[in-house]
Amino acid sequence: MNSTIDIIGILSAVAVLTGLGIGFGALLGVVSERFKREDNPLVEQIDALLPQTQCGQCGYPGCRPYAEAINQGDALNKCPPGGEATIHALADLLGRAPEPLDGEAQSEAKVAFIREAECIGCTKCIQACPVDAIIGAAKLMHTVIEDECTGCDLCLDPCPVDCIDMLPRSAPLTQWQPVVARTSNMIASDRQPASGVS
Amino acid sequence: MSNAFDFPGGIYPPxxxxxxxQSALIEAPLPSRVTLPLQxxxxxxxxxxxxxGDTVKVGSVIAKREGMVSSALHASIxxxxxxxxxxxxSIDGDGQDAWLRLPPLEWQYAEPHALLERLNESGIVGLGGAGFPAHIKARVVERHTIDTLVINAAECEPYITADDLTLRHYANEVLEGAQITAKLCGAQHIVIGIEDNKPEAIDALKQALTNSQPVPVELTVIATRYPSGGERQLIKKLLDLNVPSGGLPADVGVLCHNPGTLLAILHAVRDGQPLVSRTVTLTGEAITQPGNRWVRLGTSVRELLEQTGLNTSELHQVIQGGPMMGTPLLTLDTPVTKLTNCLIAATLEELPPPPAESPCIRCGECESVCPVALLPQQLHWYARAQDDAKLERYHLFDCIECGACSYVCPSHIPLVVDYREAKSRIRLQRIEATKAEHAKHRFEFRQARLAREEAEKQARKQARQAQQRRPSNTAATNSEKVDLRGLRIAHAAAKASVxxxxxxxxxxxxxxxxxSLDDLEMQLATAQENLKAAELQLAQAREQQSSEESS
Incomplete structure (x- = not known):
């Protein structure tokens, strides 16, 4: 008597759980199709950490392609404008070991400057600029919009007359940084004998 | 005063x-040469x-406002x-002191617009120390409702007596300036907050209160404690209102002004006199005739101190501002600016250099005196470690840099120096981040433009081919399979992003x-370019398909 009830109980439990499994499985399947994202959110996060100079020194045409390549497993250390800070931020994000920078780190922010007297108006640098920071027209003088220039160097090579220089970016007073001379942190008892001797 | 109307922390420095x-407010001698910084x-x-080589009179505009938050500058001699x-x-004086004044305005009958324009062209900025342009501050009513105007006469920093003397001499005028400001911002009450260590100024104000019209004025005398003159601290103490973190006093319906600023506003409106001079406290043990002076902007600090009997052999350092928040001057050949409220010529015994710094012992003294209830020692560690995420989580940007923590620190750690450094570092990082984001958008726009141009080229090519094909009717069809569905999805996505x-x-x-909407406009343009490219590709694919079907 009890055994029939037990079998019904067992069967109903199995049926309910299977039903739930199928139901939620279907729901998950539908949701993943319905709210499918073409772009990879991790690529967005990686891209946000890159310096966006679009310089191509990593071997990819811009920061976003490099972010996609990092997501596919490429090395983290190919971004000289970002330097060590970017490598560490990327390593933190992806849980990988930071590697030393491949290439020379940039010491200061630079911008391109066209020596306008020498410019022949060939528009080659305009075509090379990844952020449209150079204005000018054919056979007319070109110039760089300093605020828009990312200092990527990409305009240097195409210039047939070598009239482009990379100059340090001018820093407005509002971006002034205080220079703080840090004394070494010594405990007071260590300091006393030295001053006592002298 | 009840405890509820109180801010945390605070110190009692000498x-x-x-x-x-002790001495009256007098005019400083006219300088023969002034140097006026543009900022x-x-x-x-x-x-x-x-x-x-241009000839200027006192009050001639010599530099114009640049951008939104900025202020005009006038010749002071x-x-x-x-x-x-x-x-x-720099201006070389002719000793004439010839003035160029604007026409006087009757503020009771003048349009608010005319008053605002007057503040703008008179170059008035907050004279308490921050130097925020007064005309921008007055325009706060465009987005906030102001109920109370607070006159910040607390002047809590040691040494400084500029506001004290201003009120003793010009109590009526300051209140009239307050009435103008109240009219501009629509305030219903005016509250004066003053520390109880200025009895003469309080008496002068009490007399002036009775005939101040039309907004009622209330005088609240508060106990002397540093830093009760901080904007947020004073609002808490007078009105028991908490200004939100990262917000403005206007968020709680309050506007705060310094008495000196109100006096300058009155002079600008009633007399048409732009901001060309200010009261400066000259004090310290190294000068023999300390006191307050009306000083023309741009006067050399050295000249000013020498006129008051500077004892060069005794002088250790000159501090601009108060001893708590001011900065030591590296050279005396700097001019007095709109922000110079006090010059302390201190001897070595008076303000000795701080002893060498020792490590933090976590005593917690700084925490108990912080008027903003921050955790200064935690901020100290994170600032030294340059841990910017933690600094922001511990509300570094709420620090008012009052220096109370450095004052009580038994290890003599220059805490505020650390915070200032960290703040400017984080600000620079934010600027860099916005710049990178901007570059990214420009790059995306360029990519979209190139894609659109490519699609247009393809379309033209196809049109040309079709034209050639029709008369000859050769079936030179493209064997490429057209992914119409994929293109349609891309087109819909582009439309959605626009x-x-x-x-x-x-x-x-x-x-x-x-x-500034430049960046967003660029993102819109990028989306539009993408849409155009997708449209072209789709149209092209449809045409190709139809031609395939017909052939």
Missing amino acids: ERKQRSN QHSGQPATPCVAQ SGTVGEVSTTQI KKAEKTLARVAQEDPKQ
Whole structure:
């Protein structure tokens, strides 16, 4: 008597759980199709950490392609404008070991400057600029919009007359940084004998 | 005063105000040469509008406002313009002191618009120390409702007596200036907050109160404690209102002004006199005639101190501002600016250099005196470690840099120096981040433009081919399989992103009309370019398909 009830109980439990499994499985399947994202959110996060100079020194045409390549497993250390800070931020994000920078780190922010007297108006640098920071027209003088220039160097090579220089970016007073001379942190008892001797 | 109306922390440093508040407020001698820096206010520096050799009178505009938050600059003596550089303008005086005044305004009958314009062209900025342009501050009513105007006469820093003397001499005028400001911002009450260590100023105010019209004025005398003159601290103490973190006093319906600023506003409106001079407290043990002076802007600090009997052999350092928040001057050949409220010529015994710094012992003294209830020792560790995420989580940007923590620190750690450094570092990082984001958008726009141009080229090519094909009727069909469905999805996605960009732009433009929308406009343009490219590709594919079907 009890055994029939037990079998019904067992069967109903199995049926309910299977039903739930199928139901939620279907729901998950539908949701993943319905709210499918073409772009990879991790690529967005990686891209946000890159310096966006679009310089191509990593071997990819811009920061976003490099972010996609990092997501596919490429090395983290190919971004000289970002330097060590970017490598560490990327390593933190992806849980990988930071590697030393491949290439020379940039010491200061630079911008391109066209020596306008020498410019022949060939528009080659305009075509090379990844952020449209150079204005000018054919056979007319070109110039760089300093605020828009990312200092990527990409305009240097195409210039047939070598009239482009990379100059340090001018820093407005509002971006002034205080220079703080840090004394070494010594405990007071260590300091006393030295001053006592002298 | 009840405890509820109180801010946390605070310290009681020696006041040392007696030295400068004994003598009357007098005019300093007219300088023979002035140097006027272009940046004497917060925001963008002014742009010079005079050239070398130009003749100017007192009150002639020599530099114009540049951008939104900025202020005009006027000649403070009459004479000829000497040198105009990118940072300052110098004027050689002719000793005439010829004035160029604007027409006087009757503020009771003048339009608010005319009053605002007067503040703008008179170059008035907050004279308490921050130097925020007064005309921008008055325009706060465009987005906030102001109920109370607070006159900040607390002057809590040791040594400084400029506001004290201003109130003793010009109590009526300061209140009239307050009435003008109250009219501009629509305030229903005026509250004066003053510390109880200025009995003469309090008496003068009490007398002036009775005939101040039309907004009622209330005088609240508070106990002397540093830093009760901080804007947020004073609002808490007078009105028991908490200004939100990262917000403005206007968020709680309050506007705060310094008595000196109100006096300058009155002079600008009633007399048409732009901001060319200010009261400066000259004090310290190293000068023999301390006191307060009306000083023309641009006067050399050295000249000013020598006129008051500077004892060079005794002088250890000159501090601009108060001893708590001021900065030591590296050279005396700097000019008095709109922000110079006090000059302390201190001897070595008076303000000795701080002893060498020792490590933090975590005593917690700093925490108990912090008027903003921050955790200064935690901030100290994170600032030294340059842990910016933690610094922001511990509300570094709420620090008012009052220096109470450094004052009580038994290890003599210059805590505020650390915070200032960290703040400017984080600010620079934010600027860099916005710049990178901007570059990214420009790059995306360029990519979209190139894609559109490529699609247009393809379309033209196809049209040409079709034209050639029709008359000859050769079936030179493309064997490529057209992915019409994929293109349709891409087209729909591009359309959606254009709509999204339009919506964001409209929302931001409505929320904050003054914000620069360049970046958002560029994102919209990028989306539009993408849409155009997708449309072209789709049209092309459809045509190809139909031609395939017909052939």
